[in-house]
Amino acid sequence: MRERFLTGYNDFVLPFMIGMIFILSYCAIGLIRILKQLPKDDRRRFFISLVTPKTIVKNIRDIFCDCLLHVKIWKRNKLLGYMHSSIAFGWFMLIVIGHIEVFLYVPHRAKLFYYPIFFRYFVAETETTMKGAFFFFLMDFFLLLVLSGIFLAMFKRIRSRMFGMRRTTNPSFLDLIGLYSLWAIFPLRLLAEGFTADISGGSFLTKSLNHILNSFLSDHTNMLPAWWAYSCALGIFFVVLPFTRYMHIPTEILLIPLRNAGIKIRNARKGFAKAQVYSCPSCGLCIDACPMGVMKTHIKDTTVYLNRQLRRNNERRIEEISDKCLLCGKCTAICPVGVEGDKLRIAQRSMRKYAVNPDYSGIDTALLPVSPGLADPSVAADDKVLYFAGCMTALTPSISKAMESILVKAGVGYEFMDKEGGLCCGRPMMMAGRLDQARQMVEKNTEIIRRSGAKTLLLSCPICYRIFKEEYRLEGIEVVHHTVYIRRLIASGRLKVGKTGLSYVFHDPCELGRGCGIYDEPREVLLAAGNLVEASKNRKESICCGGSLGSITLGFDKRKSMTENALSNLTVASPDVIVTACPLCRSTFTRYADRPVEDIAETIDRNV
């Protein structure tokens, strides 16, 4: 290889350089701002994680798998996965190999930013090219990879269904400019390198192009315009990038180490929340996932639009979108970059100002005594169980009755925490963003639980279970959901369950499944009682029943179609009984279901 120009410079690199300098400085400023916005202890934790070997490895692996290979999207849809990873990984390899070429052949130019990008313009082939054939081949191969991805991206604009997406986002004007400039970059690169293939050398793609279109490409007067166009496309892309969805490319590289450092959203708009909002690639996977999506009118209330409005600071829409959501967490579960739609919304809600702020810290917990259980005290085990039914179970008394009956049959010594009235667990207040009030309730309940001397806290409501697990400090006390507890009783032989010929389908309640990751125990319990069939969307992808406490502004007429949709998803395998493990899901489904809906405690109690 030898250099064609002594200066190693041409004016066409200017658009690229302007774009590059702009985007690099923008990202640097953004990075510093986000880090400054983090609370002090979070920032400390972040820096420590950056030098901890374990998190370093995890960061590198996550960045490689998520940002370049898009493993999560691959798992969802192969074609969609290929499209993303071919563009991201292909482009990354083009940059890496470009740099290697510069280091190998013209090391004294390595300090020039643009040189690896426009390498083929600045060099000419010599007899040493054979050494370069390997790299030329790789360069052409990865360019082809990227081009195939771009082609799929164009095709996806027309038929997103092919990629497993029923609906996709409506791009904004700047998004479109970013999109078209991104699409233009690689065909223009191919054209530009096609012009120089007979000078600088090339491989199967560029060389062949040069041969086929010889009459046009051999005319070197057309060469410069092609390189200018390539550089301009790059420049435009970099300049609009911060204002488009493509900002997710640099932001995600920051989000991954922040997440791995264990940082949580503490401020609705700053720090980690901001990193999440800018990491949203606007892919629109959450649109199909959102249970509100059964109604077309609610498409713009999904997380992808929340992120867009947060970037635009459109307060009215932010309020609307955050308020309507049922917080089922499905968008969070399927998001390929890990934007936490539910937590972002709770954070927005926490910014609200209320005229009345009730204070629960004055409640006297001595007035809320624990009631004795029904079990025979002589069989009571040493490690006492405290059963907390919660408000929703109080409204569905057959669940608490069944649960008590199971405890009696298994000979478990227990006490009933809220039989004669109790306090709310605090989760609804938490969901409403009223964190102070929630904390007061948490403290009061902690007092009651500690005083009872119980070793196990049993819950039949996953809404309660989640907050007891996440927010309560109950060291030394095991917090257990009744699905898990019943499974344990069956496994240890304390509960003998007879098998019926009925087929059951299990509905994964949002707070139990996505919220706490409990999927297998309830299914194992049901298998002991009968046949188990699966819903078409289950486990992590389970559809919210529509009764959630997450929203108080979503009307019943709207929820109705969501419930019906969730029911039709559950009944695809025509089960005899729909079983769930949440009192709220159960009463919501009972309203519209065409077959019996039960809580898992009722099913088991009947078959013992």
Add this chain to the structure above:
Amino acid sequence: MKENILIIGGGIAGLEAASQLLKLGYNPIIVERSGRLGGHVADWNRLFPDMTPAEEVVSRLVAGASEANIFLNTEISFINRLKDSYNVMLSNGVSIITKIMLFATGFSLFDASKKEEYGYGVYNQVMTNSDLERWFNTGHDCRITEEGPSAMGFVHCVGSRDEKARNSQCSKVCCITAVKQAIEMKQKFPDAMIYCFYMDLRMFGKKFEDFYISAQRDYGIRFIRGRVSEVSENIEGKLVVKAEDTLSGRPVKVTLDLLVLMSGIVCDHQTCRTAGMLSLPLDSDGFLKSRDNIADITASPKEGIFYAGACTGPKTVPETLAEARSAALEIHNHIISLSEELNSNSEGQ
């Protein structure tokens, strides 16, 4: 020739319409799915506001319709549309050709076990308004002891005016029924403490207001404005009812021996199925949709099909009877216009 008129439902609306149509010289055919006539009213003991025995009302109506063709334990299997009439196939194998059909299908009582927080079907001491009337009639119900409850409550609007229960309409008669039943219970058990938990009291009918005042003044029944939030059982097996007294703005908690749920009036599922065979539209409240809710309540949007009684919405007994008579007259006018049309057509030829 005597014109066949198919009346679906042998409740008070169907019986009254049949007796009027008989008087007008037609041939009414009543199809009733249960084994006896009189519908819901036949299950009731006494009717407000004069405590008229329900049996009296029903037997008078049955006597009036005795000349009609009556099929008990019979349902409609399917309906075929002919050129200008309908061929109705009954479950007993009889097929009827008729130009006129009258829906007197009535209503269903809301299934109180769907409001699980009130504990119907979960706790032994919870019953519905219709269970209580049955007890008035038969004197047998394990939920009511010999000596009677020392404290009991009535919950108004169970499954009415309740979006969560999928019924936003007012059932119209439960307020006054609760007052009536409360008085009757107080008459039987003078020492019992009786509470009514209500949202509003809608005392719209003749003498209803007097009845309500008397319940408070003469019988000492306690009216608490506020919905019941939940019902639970204490260790002695008594019911603990939690509600909010919205007048004093305080939560209340009472311990009761018996709780009566005033199940509301909801559209009958079977009626919707039959209406579906004829593609009759349903109104937004789930009941059959009249041609006009003010001027034409007894007419359906389809020629030759008429409505009477609670199939178009909750109604009191006198309202239902008045509507049945009005439907009979509508049918009469319709038949006359049909024959006039026929005559003018044949003259034209």
